[in-house]
Amino acid sequence: MRTVDYVSRITESADELKGLENKEKNPRLRKRLQLLRILKSGLTPFLNKACQMVGYSDKHGREIWQKYQAEGLSGCARLNYSRVKRGKLSYEQEPEVNSEAAAAGFASQTEVQTYIFEQFGISLARANVSKLLQRLEVTAKVPRPRNRRTSEQEQSTYKKTTRNS
Numbered sequence: 554m555r556t557v558d559y560v561s562r563i564t565e566s567a568d569e570l571k572g573l574e575n576k577e578k579n580p581r582l583r584k585r586l587q588l589l590r591i592l593k594s595g596l597t598p599f600l601n602k603a604c605q606m607v608g609y610s611d612k613h614g615r616e617i618w619q620k621y622q623a624e625g626l627s628g629c630a631r632l633n634y635s636r637v638k639r640g641k642l643s644y645e646q647e648p649e650v651n652s653e654a655a656a657a658g659f660a661s662q663t664e665v666q667t668y669i670f671e672q673f674g675i676s677l678a679r680a681n682v683s684k685l686l687q688r689l690e691v692t693a694k695v696p697r698p699r700n701r702r703t704s705e706q707e708q709s710t711y712k713k714t715t716r717n718s
Contacts, residue, residue, distance in 0.1 A: 556599065559592035565626055567594040573630070582630050584608070585617055589629070592618075641675045647689060654691045662686070 563570075570590035577583045584607050591603045604614035621629040642650070650669065659665045662682045669675055669682070677685070686692075 559598070559600070560595050563589055563593040563621070565589075565593070573626075577630070579632070581632065585629055588614060588617060589621065589626075641677060641681075642669070642673065642685065646673055646675075647685070650685070651689045651691065654686075654689070659691075 565573075567590055570586055570593060574583055574586040574590060577586060588603055588607045588609065591597065591606055592600065597603050597606070600614050600618060601611045604611055607614075609617070617629060649672070650665070653659075653668060654665075659668065662679055665682050665686065666677055666679065669677055
């Protein structure tokens, strides 16, 4: 079995890594720092044993080590995905949808889909429309009554949506 001198290859001290590990809030990054700290402190000279201590597979541990070698600690202590996933609407377009919901109101999610497509040329899926309305805190008012004898004005007041305050 080939051994690598991890103690000399890791440039940060074990105390620095421990401090960064304690400050880190993301558990994935904390485990990566813990793996590097175990290797630096010399608790085990083997990467696979350090991976077992942390709870990683050998393959994942090798990937983290290769990332550390290539990019250093800054590359290793960074996740490559965005935590917040956004729809296709820009930050400037969302207030326009919100003001339209406050002014005229939407009767359904399909109506919101149609409005977004007509105004911005963006086709959103129904699930994304639902998430958008939740993010903008737009909720439907009382649903339209089934009584057909009510006036048209009374019917239209039930169609509007409002913004929660």
